[in-house]
Amino acid sequence: MRVAAGLAALLLSAMAPVAPAALPAELRPTDFRLDNGMTFLIVERPGRPLVAAVWAVRGGSASDPPGQRGLAHVVEHLLYAGSRTIGTADWEAESRLLRQWERLYADSVRRRRASPGLARLEGRLAALQRPGEYSSIYTRAGAFGLDAETRHDSTAFQVLVPAEKIELWFWMESNRLLEPVFRGFERELRVVEQERRQRIDSSPAGSWFELFDAAFWGAGHPYAHTPGGERLEVAGLLPADARAHFGAAYGPERLVAVLVGDVSPDRVREMAERYFGRLKRGGGLAVSVRVNDRSEPPAEPAVGSLDGLCTCSSQIEIRYPTVAFETSGDAVALDVLAGVLNSRSGRLHRRLVLADDAVATSASAQHVSRMRGGYFAVRIEAAGDTGVAELLPAWNSLLEQIRADGVASAELERVRRQLATDSFRQIETDIGLARRLAAAEVLGGWRQLDEWFEAAAAVRPEDLERVIEVFLVAGKRAVLSLERTGEG
Amino acid sequence: MRAVVLFVALGLGAAAAASPQIPPHPDDLRFPASPFAPPDPAGMRFELANGMPVYVVPDRGLPLVDVVLALPVGDLHEQPGEAGMASMTVAMLRRGGAGELAPDRLDDEVDALGARIRTVGASGRSVIALDCGSEALGRGLELLASIVREPRFDAERLAQAKGNLGVSLATQDDDPLGLLEREWLRLVHGDSAPRGRQLTPDAVAAFTPEALADFHHRHYGPQGAVFAVSGDVDAEAVVARLDELFGDWAPSDQGERRASGSGGELATDEVDGSQEEEPAAAAARPGWWYLDRPGVQAAIAVGHRGAVLGSWDDDDHWALLLLTEVLDGPGAVSRLRSRLQLGEGLTYRVLTYFDLDPVRSGWGAERAGEFRVFLETAPESAAEAAGAVLQELRRLQRDPVPATELETAKRSLLARFPLLFERAEAVAGRYAEDELLDRPHEYWADYRQRLRGVTGTDVRRAAQRFLDPGGVALLVVGDWNAVRGGRGFQELRRAVGQPRVLEER
Known part of the structure; x- marks a missing residue:
């Protein structure tokens, strides 16, 4: 075996110049939009055992309101807490207790000390709640890689589902968008704080880069904080804040779903209409949160x-x-x-x-x-x-x-x-x-x-x-x- | 009329096949059985003139090709004074020039192709991987062959790499997680075992062009090596090209001896055949150790040596797969996750690894990897979290896994099976790895049936045989004052003894 340098140079120059590398034909998606504005993209890949399923929403940490930096990320986490059907033994009973708990919790956050009765309520709630049920339904079915990421301008949720069980994805994802329940709120704030520590505080240079980001974009700029948010502001969030953000940011007109795998576009369309067609367009919500409003000029980056x-x-x-x-x-x-x-x-x-x-x-x-x-x-x-x-x-x-x-x-x-x-x-x-x-x-x-x-x-x-x-x-x-x- | 239709739709919805309804709960969904069967490896295997196996799995989706060459060369082959030599040799293959190409020219050529040639040095293997667009494959393979067979180990590039290595040696303790990993491996395997050995400035000084060329000469050859090719290729054509480039590659010195049955040159004491004593699982230096580091987060590693089974056919192999799933699987059952994350919100992540490699003939207990649970938590919760892990290990040894929990674990594990063969690259790599590990292809055909046969008592037996909660090395890196004042400290001290500060190297 010999490597002739001269020949190599010849081979290189003889290669055709690169054509613009568009998506190959077989990977180009079929797309459609539901009446409520939700967009679907499908790439059919026959023979694949798993379907890669992703849905994403326009809007991420850049839309965190002042004083609530980290809100978008917290909501991303809470969307794994289940729904009125998933994660509970008895929604009627749980919802009554949750309302009481939320009142006492808001009270204790305001007064910065635990309200009496909070612990007792939590004990009663724990008996009714099924933490982890959302992900365990998926994993029992052989789904894998359940994950989500909050970025500055978007938030995405992904999972790999066995192709023959793709309807489970439609059920689970439309369900948590339709009737989410943000249970386990305080625990999820702790997990979010753990994640923040792990990603930023544990890395020697991590907190410096966080400071640099803040200084570069300038106070008040939507990119001045990382998606992880600010510890004290996260700790002060209430379930009502999370619901307000969800209502404003997760309307179907802001949602895009992508399925790649052994699925037929016709069948996807039928299930999409049946399951996600139930989502109501945004609006109709009392609270409106500014989400990625491009019109407001951001501060000049710092020198x-x-x-x-x-x-x-x-x-x-x-x-x-x-x-x-x-x-x-x-x-x-x-x-x-x-x-x-x-x-x-x-x-x-x-x-x-x-x-x-x-x-x-x-x-x-x-x-x-x-x-x-x-x-x-x-x-x-x-x-x-x-x-x-x-x-x-x-x-x-x-x-x-x-x-x-x-x-x-x-x-x-x-x-x-x-x-x-x-x-x-x-x-x-x-x-x-x-x-x-x-x-x-x-x-x-x-x-x-x-x-x-x-x-x-x-x-x-x-x-x-x-x-x-x-x-x-x-x-x-x-x-x-x-x-x-x-x-x- | 309208009301009647609505009534009918509600009442008989389930029967109206024409317009399927949404069931009230996902458990009510009915799915066809998974049609998946592992692909048949028979048509994928080719051989070069010198006997090197090549697994080819074409996939025409994108104009990309992956070619992976794995050699059974690793730190187990390092002689005293050669610590790190296997990893350094494979790393310098790509960087130090090859054949007629000086390092800069080699970089130019690889980059101009839009190709990547990457190298990995792992414990028991060295891997060189080419990935490129299919139109660049011809030249890419030539470069790959040149890099593997005629590396130059350029002195300047080596000096530069050693300089970088010196910087990373000096700064390696900056990252608490890196520190935890290195020191914990030392505790588990001992300072002199290949997996516990640390790279030192002396070892770095021993990396000379001559030493790397000598290591390459002694160990690199077709013996035991295997190719995995996947992507936009024609199988016959790529095998023919590989045969031209590698088919005349003759075994290296050590390879000849290994092939002739003398076992070759191994840095560790050789173990004689299958009658060996089962190696102890306990860590070389068991007990509770800590390194005091300020910070808002403590990192914990707890565990001991991995399992060394006699063969791939050992029943306990399957029991251990389920044990790991029950303890901390990514599936529906994870005792650790439900306790530490969902229960208490103590941690964002728990990671458990259990190395289950059977003994490769002649490689002995040194081959044992690790059983490890790794987690991060606030220092005040560190002792509580570590204590919870140990309790869960003892519980696995004490109680058979209940039938329903075991069933759920099996379903999760079985349901994830197709993932192991998800893409062409995974299929080619998995069957090629079989050869590297002496794992029969039938392992995959039997996989699901073997898993289904495991009982709760089997898992307990495997836990008793391969877990050793009393012999763990538990290492905590974090703010020690906070750990000592935190929850669960006294209880953990009663369970594993007095914590000792780990001496600085």
Whole structure:
């Protein structure tokens, strides 16, 4: 076996230029909308034993009202507490006790001490409640991967269900949307707090990045807090707050369901009408919560720097404010620019990690674009004997070099090919495809996946040079520098 | 008239097949039996000229191909002074250049293809995986072959990787979870066993291009290695190409000896055949240990050595699968989850692993993995949560699992069975792994029947044989003052003895 370098180069150049990688025909969804506004996408995949089922709602932590940061995430958790049918031994009896409990609980939160009688009520409720029944019905049926995620602009719920039992999904999901019961409220707040600690507080740099997020977006910006929310504000939430959010945010016109697997679109349509057709359009609710109202201009992202000591490797993140999510123009050019900088043969790794005067053990770039704003981030971790102060100058000089040299078309060709393959990898699993379709549909339509691709394939070197000039400007950036401290 | 129709619809809804109704409870839904049967491996297996097996499962959905090469080379082959050598060797295959390609050129070529070539070093195996678009497969396979057969272990790239490794050694205790994992493995296996051994600056210094090339020369070869190929491929064509690239690969030094029956070179004492003493489950250093770390969250690992069974045919293998499901399965039964999460809201996550590998001939008890329960909770609840885990282990040894609970556990486990073969990649990987583990393919054909036959008493017997609540290593990493002042501290001390601070390395 021989590897002839010359031949390899020939093979590479002989390969056809990458065509825009749209979704392959057999993975393109059939879509329809119910009278109540709920959207369904179906990708039929004959022979698959499991159906990947995802539903998502427009609206996430960015819609948390002031003083209630974390509300959307809490509601996501509470949606696993069951319904009037699931999770209870006797709904009539339980509902009477729940009403009493909620009054006493609100009282005790207000007075910051447990109201008398609360514990006794909880004991009586525990005898009637069946915690975990919702998920155990699914798992008994062989469903798997029950999970949910609250993001800034959307919230998604997913599960894999055996194809022959897909009607169970229709039953369970429409049921919890139709008559949810937010039982076990206080315990769920504790679990949410545990999750927050696990995700953020336990990671050495996690709380610094949380602070950086807050400083970058600025107080009051919908993205200034993470979906996990603020501990004290979460602790002060009441069941009525959760119901208000649910009523305003989970109307069928905001819902998208995606099924990928061995299901026929006709049968899905029949079941969708029968089960989800029961949901009433939003409105008719006393409380209205502002959900992702794009009209309100967010605060300008901050310029400046945040320096800290951390029991972590010394590192910096440089953030340049960019633009909101789009499938064209600068937003896509910035996505491609991140690709040019990344990967082993990319500029960041070559210049900052591998070169003789390397300063870093790792370096990467990312363009984050959401509904109401975005940023281009470069993250660099310092090599052993490098001080954190050397990292920013190293990035500055690399950026200068890119400005001077421009971007070669070979670099761009490499990125296009990687983007094409990467995008296929993201939909390689049925659940991955379902999630991508749901996210795209919620944020503006699944055909955005194609549009983004066409735009990415059309990006030229001068587009990259333009976004570098416009966005990667020292005067507009924010920098987080973390210096390693010996003591934990 | 209208009222009458409505009445009929309500009263006879169930009988009106033309318009199906919504039953009041999901248990009233009726489903056809699962049509699933594990795919037949017979037509998937091919062989290269040198005998290397190749499992191919085509799937034309997306223009992507996965090619995975797994070799039975791991830390068990490391000689004294070679700690970490197996992982470092496989990691440097991709990074250090190959054949005529210097490292930069190799990176250029892999990236230009839009391909990824990834390497994994696990305890008993080294894995090199190519994934790429199907139009790039031809060149991708050439690069894969070059990386595996003619690695260059470039000195500069190795120095750079060692520098990074030095940084991560220096910072590895920053993450309390990483610290917990490493120190707990030391407690369970002892400092010198392959799975308990720690990477040290001395070990890193021993990684030289010559040492890696020597390790590669001694251990890398077709013996025991297996390919799994899935995705947008033609089976005959890809096997023919692999045969051109790997069919003439001759066994390595050690491979020849292993194949000739001398057992090859193993770092551990060899165990003679099947008559060996059953190895003890207890941790090498049992007891309650702690590391005082400030923070709002405490992390806990509790457990001991995993099960070492004589063969894949051992009845207790199936009983242990159900035991794990009952204790902390992802399915409908999880005693730990219902107690710690749903009951008390103490934790967001509990994770239980039980390694059940039978002894590979000649590999002995060193092959034993771990039985471990891992959880995070507030420090004030740490002792209470750990105590609850130990109580549940004792309960498994004391009481047979009640019939209804066992039935639910079986249904969950059986219902998840198709998931093991969900995609082409999983099918090819699972059957290829059979060869690597000496697991007969019939294991999967018999899987459901064997599980159905397990009784509650079987589970108790397996618990008595393979669980050792008195021999656990319990490690708590967290704010020790808060742990000591928390609930359940005295009770736990009575159960497992005085907590001791774990000495810093």
